[in-house]
Amino acid sequence: MGGFLNSTIARKFAMALSGLFLVLFLAQHFSINFISVLSKDVFNEVSHFMGTNFFVQALLQPILIFGVIFHFVMGFILEAKNRGARDIKYVKFAGNENSSWVSRNMIYSGLVVLAFLGLHFYDFWFPEMIHKYIESHPEDAARYYDELVAKFQSPVRTILYVVSFVFLALHLYHGFSSSFQSVGWRNKYAKGLRGFTKAYAIIIPLGFIFIALFHYINNL
């Protein structure tokens, strides 16, 4: 596997697969978060299941964390090689004439998403791990909704989340459709698929923005 990942194409393939996996996770995460807008009780119930189910906690969660770390580390490795491939820069480079800003700056949108993940883990994941596995509090199935809403009482945090989701949208706008090219999937359905990926890249982050703003406004 190490030898396989030495090649340009294999690295891009691995990058695409990890990205597609994270896209799937994002849909699942959005679906559960959106329940918080509809019903406090159902949100608590689903969150309790996700937070206590052995399969989710012991198997899916480590796979997800590996996927996230792999995607970022591989992103940095690819970026380092790309920067080294042109040691002397152009005095004038008209990138906008032949490609989109988003496609040329995936590293920057990715870095914003990475910084956001740090904040998101600080807000939710680390407290959850400490609550369950370090301080070993008795499980309270009704706590999840209140914990979520409490975070969005801060306007600064809400703004940070909204801005991060905008960058997530930019990252997905190129990354999602690009991943199919990297795995070699390009046929008569490619145009339709590209439309779906672009729509997904806008709708899902917009949905996350809606959830953040909903809870902030709801608690004013």
Added chain:
Amino acid sequence: MKLNLKIWRQENATAKGKMVDYPVDGIDGDMSFLEMLDILNEQLVEKGEDTIQFDHDCREGICGSCSLQINGEPHGPDKLIATCQLHMRSFKDGDTIYIEPFRAKAFPVIKDLIVDRTAFDRIQQAWGYVSVNTSGNTVDANTIPIEKEKADESFNAATCIGCGACVAACKNASAMLFTSAKVSQYALLPQGRVEATERVQAMVRQMDEEGFGNCSNTGACEIECPKGISLENIARMNREYLAASVKG
């Protein structure tokens, strides 16, 4: 037409280069870009200065020699043409034009605007061919039936002139469009399928060894390619390579 040219000057491969201003007058819109440089060079000769070195050969968009980055784009602002087919009518009187060599670590500058593109030759030499036994029993290629669609796709891939515009345009200096065109032109034909596994592995290995960057699917290469080589070739090469890796 009066123009202000900003041209990269570099004495040799190891010297430090810099942009130098060259005002040039009397340029006609019907001149090609290379003719405009010829006129500038004549003026430099008259002044006893060192002429600007640039690659050129056929001057009709076939050989792929003329490799200039013009105002930040390979082969200039017009699409589907090489630098030699670019005419001065694409510019306006008083314009400032930046002229640089194609930039990539794998394309080191030899002098001024001339770069060493033998990295492409080495990729081609790695397996950019079909091994044919020429003992006298060679079967005529025309006796092998090939779908028109496949033949056309193969022909389109084969129109790549190896100019390096794809590398020059790519923010990562990736050679994926060039390599994929060479892989595709054979992979699409029955004659090329026989060695398809070994070919894609050898050519991608050589491409990586030359130090080109990764493809991040910006599509800049396709837009700037003078022959309109499609990104579809890159997807095909990805498929070919991944299938070859599974076969081992």
